[in-house]
Amino acid sequence: MAMAADEIEGMIKAALPDALVEITDLAGDGNHYAARVVSESFRGLPRVKQHKTVYDALGGKMGGVLHALQLTTATP
Amino acid sequence: MSVNERIDGIVKTNDVVLFMKGTPLFPQCGFSSKAVAILDHLGVTYESVDVLQDMEIRSGIKEYSDWPTIPQLYVKGEFLGGSDIMMEMYEAGELQELVTSQGLAKA
Numbered sequence: 626m627a628m629a630a631d632e633i634e635g636m637i638k639a640a641l642p643d644a645l646v647e648i649t650d651l652a653g654d655g656n657h658y659a660a661r662v663v664s665e666s667f668r669g670l671p672r673v674k675q676h677k678t679v680y681d682a683l684g685g686k687m688g689g690v691l692h693a694l695q696l697t698t699a700t701p
Numbered sequence: 702m703s704v705n706e707r708i709d710g711i712v713k714t715n716d717v718v719l720f721m722k723g724t725p726l727f728p729q730c731g732f733s734s735k736a737v738a739i740l741d742h743l744g745v746t747y748e749s750v751d752v753l754q755d756m757e758i759r760s761g762i763k764e765y766s767d768w769p770t771i772p773q774l775y776v777k778g779e780f781l782g783g784s785d786i787m788m789e790m791y792e793a794g795e796l797q798e799l800v801t802s803q804g805l806a807k808a
Contacts, residue, residue: 672786673768680769688769693731696785 628691630658633683640682641666645701657693668700704761712775717747717805720762721772725749732784736772739787743797744806777803 630648637646637660644664651657660679667675675698680687687694702710712718717740723729725737740747752759752771759771766773766780774781776799781787790796800806 672789673780673782676782676786677768685769688763688771695732697789 628686629655633658633660633691633694636684636686637662637679637682641678651693651695658691659695659697661697661699663699663701665701667698672698704757705765708758708761708765711748711750713778715748715775716777716803717745718775719747719749719772720752720758720775721749722751722753724751729753730771732770733772736774736784736787739784739791739796740774743791743800745800746805746807776805 630650634646634648638644641662641664643666644662646663647661649659649661651659662679666678670678676696679696679698683691683694719725719733719736719740721728721730721733721736723733725741728734728737737749750758752762762771762773763769768780768783770783772784774783774787782790787796790799
């Protein structure tokens with residue numbers, strides 16, 4: 626099953642309220658997304674931790690219903 | 702031997718290990734394919750584990766690393782990340798630096 630882009634954005638923002646989230650539907654099929662997440666809370670964290678924070682926000686959907694999410698994280 | 706011990710053995714006896722779907726010659730997923738392309742481009746010598754051939758490792762590696770997706774790259778026993786992090790590190794020049802400083806490039 627696919628996930629809607631605004632559902633992904635909503636879950637990330639629920640966990641990281643300050644985050645700027647840009648979701649791109651890569652294939653136009655509602656199943657392959659790229660997400661760019663910019664948050665102050667990433668500052669000083671290694672990349673693995675930054676990505677893990679986003680995966681945790683997605684509450685187990687990553688690797689399950691959400692197979693293809695190409696993630697980029699950054700600080701403002 | 703438990704699956705954790707098996708994975709532990711793999712990541713500790715190989716300098717660079719990529720857990721992936723398929724093989725470097727025939728990757729079975731776009732993300733695994735990207736990870737292979739980065740390593741090949743950097744000329745890194747690495748071991749690969751095809752998780753599609755081993756269901757125990759396929760689920761076990763996600764718990765071992767506490768990371769939900771595959772591919773996963775280990776360097777000198779440490780989890781480095783998946784293909785997105787590899788790409789970010791590559792674009793920032795950090796991966797090249799790591800390869801050089803740890804002497805991981807093909808002779």
